[in-house]
Amino acid sequence: MSSELSAYVSDTTPGRGALRPARSWLHSDAPSRSLNGPWRFRLSPTATAAEDFTDEGFDDRGWDSIPVPSHWVLEGDGANGRPIYTNIRFPFPIDPPHVPDENPTGDYRRHFDLPAEWSDAERVVLRFDGVESLFTVWVNGVGIGAASGSRLAHEFDVTSAVRPGDNVVAVRVHQWSAASYVEDQDQWWLPGIFRDVTLIARPAGGIEDVWLRTSFDHGRGRVDAEVTAEASAFPVTLRIPELGVEQVWATAAEVAPVDVAEVEPWSAERPRLYDATVSTAAESITLRVGFRTVEIRGDRFLVNGRRVVFHGVNRHETHPERGRVFDEQHAREDLARMKRFNVNAIRTSHYPPHPRLLDLADELGFWVVLECDLETHGFDKVDWVGNPSDDPAWREAYLDRIRRTVERDKNHPSIVIWSLGNEAGTGSNLAAMSAWVHARDAERPVHYEGDYTGEYTDIYSRMYASVPETEEIGSDDARSTLMNCTPAQSARQRGKPFILCEYAHAMGNGPGAFDQYEELVHRHPRLHGGFVWEWRDHGILAETPDGTPYYAYGGDFGEVVHDGNFVMDGMLLSNDVPTPSLHEYKAVAQPVRFVFDGDKVAISNLRHSADTSDLRFRWRVEHDGTPVDAGDLEVPLVTAGESGLVPLPRIPVSPDAETWLTIDAVLAEAAAWAPEGHVVATAQLDRSARRPAPAVRHRTGWRPDAGTLTLGTAGFVGGSLVRLAGRPVTGPRLELFRAPTDNDEGASDGVEESDASVAGVSSADLWRRDGLHRLTTRRLSVERTADALRTLDRVSAADSALSVMVESVWSVEGDELELRVEIEPSGGWRTVWPRIGIRFELPDGTAPVDGAEWFGLGPHESYPDSLRAARTGRFSAGIDDLSVDYARPQETGHRSRLRHLTLRSGDAEVLRITAVPDRHGRRPGFTLSRHTPQQIAAAGHPFELPDTTTSHLIVDAAQHGLGSRACGPDVWPEFALRPEARTIRLRIAGV
Numbered sequence: 001m002s003s004e005l006s007a008y009v010s011d012t013t014p015g016r017g018a019l020r021p022a023r024s025w026l027h028s029d030a031p032s033r034s035l036n037g038p039w040r041f042r043l044s045p046t047a048t049a050a051e052d053f054t055d056e057g058f059d060d061r062g063w064d065s066i067p068v069p070s071h072w073v074l075e076g077d078g079a080n081g082r083p084i085y086t087n088i089r090f091p092f093p094i095d096p097p098h099v100p101d102e103n104p105t106g107d108y109r110r111h112f113d114l115p116a117e118w119s120d121a122e123r124v125v126l127r128f129d130g131v132e133s134l135f136t137v138w139v140n141g142v143g144i145g146a147a148s149g150s151r152l153a154h155e156f157d158v159t160s161a162v163r164p165g166d167n168v169v170a171v172r173v174h175q176w177s178a179a180s181y182v183e184d185q186d187q188w189w190l191p192g193i194f195r196d197v198t199l200i201a202r203p204a205g206g207i208e209d210v211w212l213r214t215s216f217d218h219g220r221g222r223v224d225a226e227v228t229a230e231a232s233a234f235p236v237t238l239r240i241p242e243l244g245v246e247q248v249w250a251t252a253a254e255v256a257p258v259d260v261a262e263v264e265p266w267s268a269e270r271p272r273l274y275d276a277t278v279s280t281a282a283e284s285i286t287l288r289v290g291f292r293t294v295e296i297r298g299d300r301f302l303v304n305g306r307r308v309v310f311h312g313v314n315r316h317e318t319h320p321e322r323g324r325v326f327d328e329q330h331a332r333e334d335l336a337r338m339k340r341f342n343v344n345a346i347r348t349s350h351y352p353p354h355p356r357l358l359d360l361a362d363e364l365g366f367w368v369v370l371e372c373d374l375e376t377h378g379f380d381k382v383d384w385v386g387n388p389s390d391d392p393a394w395r396e397a398y399l400d401r402i403r404r405t406v407e408r409d410k411n412h413p414s415i416v417i418w419s420l421g422n423e424a425g426t427g428s429n430l431a432a433m434s435a436w437v438h439a440r441d442a443e444r445p446v447h448y449e450g451d452y453t454g455e456y457t458d459i460y461s462r463m464y465a466s467v468p469e470t471e472e473i474g475s476d477d478a479r480s481t482l483m484n485c486t487p488a489q490s491a492r493q494r495g496k497p498f499i500l501c502e503y504a505h506a507m508g509n510g511p512g513a514f515d516q517y518e519e520l521v522h523r524h525p526r527l528h529g530g531f532v533w534e535w536r537d538h539g540i541l542a543e544t545p546d547g548t549p550y551y552a553y554g555g556d557f558g559e560v561v562h563d564g565n566f567v568m569d570g571m572l573l574s575n576d577v578p579t580p581s582l583h584e585y586k587a588v589a590q591p592v593r594f595v596f597d598g599d600k601v602a603i604s605n606l607r608h609s610a611d612t613s614d615l616r617f618r619w620r621v622e623h624d625g626t627p628v629d630a631g632d633l634e635v636p637l638v639t640a641g642e643s644g645l646v647p648l649p650r651i652p653v654s655p656d657a658e659t660w661l662t663i664d665a666v667l668a669e670a671a672a673w674a675p676e677g678h679v680v681a682t683a684q685l686d687r688s689a690r691r692p693a694p695a696v697r698h699r700t701g702w703r704p705d706a707g708t709l710t711l712g713t714a715g716f717v718g719g720s721l722v723r724l725a726g727r728p729v730t731g732p733r734l735e736l737f738r739a740p741t742d743n744d745e746g747a748s749d750g751v752e753e754s755d756a757s758v759a760g761v762s763s764a765d766l767w768r769r770d771g772l773h774r775l776t777t778r779r780l781s782v783e784r785t786a787d788a789l790r791t792l793d794r795v796s797a798a799d800s801a802l803s804v805m806v807e808s809v810w811s812v813e814g815d816e817l818e819l820r821v822e823i824e825p826s827g828g829w830r831t832v833w834p835r836i837g838i839r840f841e842l843p844d845g846t847a848p849v850d851g852a853e854w855f856g857l858g859p860h861e862s863y864p865d866s867l868r869a870a871r872t873g874r875f876s877a878g879i880d881d882l883s884v885d886y887a888r889p890q891e892t893g894h895r896s897r898l899r900h901l902t903l904r905s906g907d908a909e910v911l912r913i914t915a916v917p918d919r920h921g922r923r924p925g926f927t928l929s930r931h932t933p934q935q936i937a938a939a940g941h942p943f944e945l946p947d948t949t950t951s952h953l954i955v956d957a958a959q960h961g962l963g964s965r966a967c968g969p970d971v972w973p974e975f976a977l978r979p980e981a982r983t984i985r986l987r988i989a990g991v
């Protein structure tokens with residue numbers, strides 16, 4: 001490679017030729033033309049391919065066509081290379097600022113017509129909203145400039161290169177460049193021109209840039225305009241028709257704040273926007289302004305004088321077919337979904353999104369932490385030696401990035417915090433970015449998590465802090481020091497508002513403990529909530545050789561270095577299906593709380609500023625899940641931060657069924673993001689009459705007998721069940737294994753809270769070591785009486801002296817069959833167990849068991865540390881809907897606190913089971929699945945699960961919690977399942 005070329009590819013400065021200063025992404029009536037659409041495309045394996053294509057006359061007819069915007073690795077069925085997923089690691093040698101010669105390089109060409117009228121334009125500007133990672137532009141063979149900063153906008157002045165009529169633009173894009181070292185976010189590497197390309201005619205006398213800073217104070221609003229325009233462009237007029245504002249400024253010197261006597265504030269809850277225009281004779285810009293004031297007072301973060309609690313998510317731009325190419329309709333649906341699940345904030349991890357996303361956030365209502373395109377995480381591996389964040393050679397690139405970030409999006413009321421980037425170590429370049437933001441935008445605070453000691457940022461931020469650690473941050477204990485801080489630094493950090501910029505890693509099944517974090521926010525006002533990692537899985541839609549579609553993750557494209565399914569850690573699956581964790585999140589974050597007190601309920605409004613006028617309160621009473629009464633609750637208006645005490649309706653209590661009252665707060669009218677009647681918050685009250693569980697009937701006269709036997713509808717051979725209710729059924733078999741969740745596979749440190757964890761070793765490894773997935777049985781005895789059968793089994797694994805004794809007693813009790821299983825572990829088990837359950841196999845027989853109807857907790861799966869979304873009721877589901885299609889198959893489907901279960905085959909009832917509580921009143925949970933835990937554990941993707949003809953019913957006396965150890969704390973001790981004796985008692989009625 002020529003030294004000139006290598007100097008270009010490894011240049012640490014942000015390029016040359018792009019217009020500065022950067023400006024807002026504005027809606028203007030100046031003429032523009034989208035250059036999106038098909039371009040000619042040629043891919044070369046290195047950056048050294050001939051530059052012949054930049055000539056106007058170059059014949060590109062032999063080239064392929066590629067859509068712009070797109071990522072070339074997602075086009076052409078693999079012919080253009082493949083996506084690469086790495087989390088922290090660089091997928092190239094750590095050799096900054098150099099990258100390998102193997103550097104896929106895409107050459108793009110297209111013609112465009114410049115309208116004749118554009119000859120009036122003062123300038124013609126070519127804008128790229130996103131190109132990954134380094135690109136050079138030519139117009140009609142004339143070199144225009146080069147830029148890096150993949151998720152940032154770059155504009156070039158092409159006036160002198162264009163002419164009326166036909167023109168040719170050529171762009172060369174390199175996948176790797178020096179910039180790749182500062183764009184090491186945890187996501188797919190997806191090269192190409194992936195955002196819009198636009199040609200813009202800048203009129204003489206136009207508005208270069210405008211910033212309408214707004215504020216709100218007790219009903220009054222102010223617009224403080226910054227107008228960037230030539231002196232000759234004036235007068236400039238600001239109009240906000242709805243507020244009667246029409247302000248004409250004759251000269252730049254006259255531009256002054258405009259006060260508005262009466263406005264409604266903007267908030268994430270009531271995103272009130274006013275249409276505004278800023279115009280000169282030549283150009284008119286349309287904006288939507290929201291009035292709000294952001295400030296930090298002491299350790300409080302306030303908007304419009306009120307504390308904000310972030311119920312936020314980290315949002316990446318990712319789409320299963322388009323990658324980071326923006327799809328406005330999809331993004332809008334996603335944001336509406338966030339609102340429906342009580343998400344009120346977005347951190348744009350870890351780069352500015354498509355600019356339209358901020359318009360949507362303004363409109364639908366979110367508190368936004370807008371993050372710059374910056375991450376250098378791969379330097380972690382070399383103890384941050386060579387990290388660009390503290391290297392003067394990179395200073396300009398860092399400053400360029402933050403300027404482009406803030407300038408592009410500064411007009412949005414939704415943005416309340418600027419973030420410098422993510423996981424880039426620390427250093428003077430970050431401090432310089434922060435200083436620049438403070439000078440440019442004095443209002444909005446600066447966030448950067450890596451500034452642990454708080455030298456240059458305004459907010460104290462951490463990721464994945466455990467619950468005790470978060471509590472310590474919230475408390476005022478001056479003696480305790482914070483992570484990486486001296487006592488003095490701790491005091492400085494405690495003086496600031498705190499956020500968890502990432503927490504509750506939502507990979508696979510999990511996380512647990514949302515509610516524990518939430519509870520802290522209400523006890524310690526310094527804690528302002530946080531942002532779940534993360535909103536959605538980044539799966540890429542792919543096909544197996546036989547045409548089965550699936551969502552690909554790291555390694556599925558043959559990458560040399562990759563991080564597997566760590567990219568599948570969202571609360572939404574790749575196909576937009578909410579996981580149970582999102583339902584859990586919704587329940588935990590609900591902005592209305594109910595506290596029952598005798599015959600009243602206290603209803604608290606936990607919102608930032610909105611009252612409850614948009615809500616209606618419905619109640620219903622159910623007996624064993626069957627509705628018996630319902631109505632509306634009269635609730636007086638509750639203002640934000642207040643609560644009201646409301647009498648409960650009369651509740652008819654059943655003597656022989658459970659009596660539950662449910663209250664739902666629902667939308668009284670349709671919102672932009674949900675229909676009328678959408679449930680915002682729910683609470684339940686148990687008013688059941690006490691009913692003792694039937695006592696165990698002890699029998700005498702047991703005698704050994706291992707022959708065949710029939711008890712009610714159950715048939716046995718050698719003590720083992722072979723038929724039940726007219727179907728082949730086997731079991732119960734002790735099941736201690738669950739297909740490890742991603743959290744079970746996690747070996748992260750941060751385990752000090754749980755004495756059940758072994759630092760550096762995952763629970764799943766301990767389970768496999770102990771052989772929980774390969775238990776064997778030795779039958780010790782089979783005995784019977786006239787109407788009962790008793791077996792005793794010793795269950796243990798190869799190469800292990802540990803065991804579990806399992807006593808199973810089948811007996812006829814009236815017209816029911818009872819199964820009581822006593823499970824007793826030997827001494828010496830030292831780890832947690834995933835579950836204590838019994839498994840039945842239900843082979844196809846004449847018709848498969850393919851559905852369940854139950855009274856218990858539902859409708860979604862639930863686990864001991866994720867129970868808040870589960871409500872007591874009657875539910876039904878087909879067998880496939882009882883499992884979640886996690887990207888990597890793992891434990892799924894557990895329904896807790898079962899009372900009654902009916903198994904179905906099509907429309908027919910197959911078996912009715914009642915779960916009898918144990919002597920502590922605990923009830924088992926159940927899982928109905930087409931696969932055993934062992935089969936699930938062996939599959940890397942859903943399509944690898946075998947076809948089966950057998951259904952499996954597992955009844956668990958207990959399950960281990962979920963935790964979030966895939967990246968964060970292990971299961972909280974209270975929810976960790978330790979080996980212990982348990983009883984499972986079922987009553988079975990044949991049908």
Ligand code: IPT
Nearest residue numbers: 087186422423463464533569967
């Ligand atoms: C943290 C990253 O900031 C985020 O981008 C993502 O990778 C997340 O982890 C895990 O999915 S960094 C981690 C070292 C705590």
